[in-house]
Amino acid sequence: MSELPQEFTVGLLLYDNCDLLDIAGPNEVFQFLGLFYGDVVKLSIVTVGGALRSPEPIQAGGITVTPMVSFQNCPKLELLFVPGGNGEGLQASISDDTLLDFLRRQAESASYVTSVCTGGLLLAAAGLLDGYKGTCHWAVVDCLRLFPQVQVPDGYPRWCEDDQRAAGRGIRITGGGISSSIDESLYMVQRIVEDLTHQPERGVEASRAVQLAIQYNPGPPNTPPPGGDPDSVDPQLLERMTGNMSPFHEQVCTAVRQRIDSSA
């Protein structure tokens, strides 16, 4: 068992049109982990984006965010987190070899390779989900299935863990759409604290402590009945929203097909 607290750098990828809530979930959750579990992890968070040495501002959900480091000078990450996004920024990233090379390079040494929402498509485009189970936003989960080596579970889980560390192949944790990043990050807190302390109950306790810190006792309006994913909503609403999202779905499928063809 290594000495505690362990240095632990979380890297949140930023790219144009990435989603702000996708990043804000883990940023919040990991900050509280570092604050309240300083005896376990000496945690730092870096935002990383762009190929230039000096990071340029990017648009995350329409809000201007400046990464702390770039692909060139990013430190070795213990946890790599890839957020989802949309529009041209996501399409461009699926085919951006510099970005995908950065993900591959960090994934070689990172203990945890993770994503939420369409970030799972970026991990897949980098080949990092080959031979792993993974999921993403419900509206484009069939685009993830286009990658022949990725095993996509049925349904719309909040997150999906595939731990192949016993076989020397690392661990992948991929989240569903957007808001899933909060549930997923609380699970990652549990996983990390358990891994570092070898005390499963401390992992659960840490997750619950952070959940309390962010006052996460979720209660969406108009529930019950539940809502929020295709298995839990009114079929008419699902049909209409699937229609609303079809241009996005088409764009993403096209970008994924081009990526797969170019790597073939």
Added chain:
Amino acid sequence: MSELPQEFTVGLLLYDNCDLLDIAGPNEVFQFLGLFYGDVVKLSIVTVGGALRSPEPIQAGGITVTPMVSFQNCPKLELLFVPGGNGEGLQASISDDTLLDFLRRQAESASYVTSVCTGGLLLAAAGLLDGYKGTCHWAVVDCLRLFPQVQVPDGYPRWCEDDQRAAGRGIRITGGGISSSIDESLYMVQRIVEDLTHQPERGVEASRAVQLAIQYNPGPPNTPPPGGDPDSVDPQLLERMTGNMSPFHEQVCTAVRQRIDSSA
């Protein structure tokens, strides 16, 4: 009934040490409202911060964010949203007359005056919760009670609405801690669409549609039993976390007392 779609500007306040998840929730939810309900609202979102004409970058949850507009050149807002924060940035804001004057000015014409987390303390410091019900993060809800004219409901609601429009006094919607901003924003979508269309069922439908878009079918790990607020967690965990948060609690209470004394 006014013509639809109605121009509708959402303003998200930014200040140093404000919380990124507090902003990311409404930013995400209102973006989807604008995208899918363009027949009801012509919605735009601005981030606003700083007294200078040209906004300077601020630190939101440790991440560098640049506001779109400043207090000087912010357009008239239809919905004013005040996020929570912590540390020196929050303390300074509670006594920042320029910031509080900006809130008062916008609140005069805004249809919806809203906050989440310790943002409720800023509304209260500006006098904007005088005579209204309001809530905030569980750890500092007693600091909100220090304001003699604010009515703080018992417990830890996800959000609290006080609609005094029939009496010509406007509406206040205040959220609980941090993650509450998602539930609260989904409720605000319902409220706004109902107000604009006079069709309550369209409000519910819009809220559910956005909930599906962000795949918000929450499922924190290790639940049930639930967690995430003082009424739903293990008493030992609550005691420990209350202890962990006591320096923050003291800072906030001190800042609030100073504010109240200086306005007396």
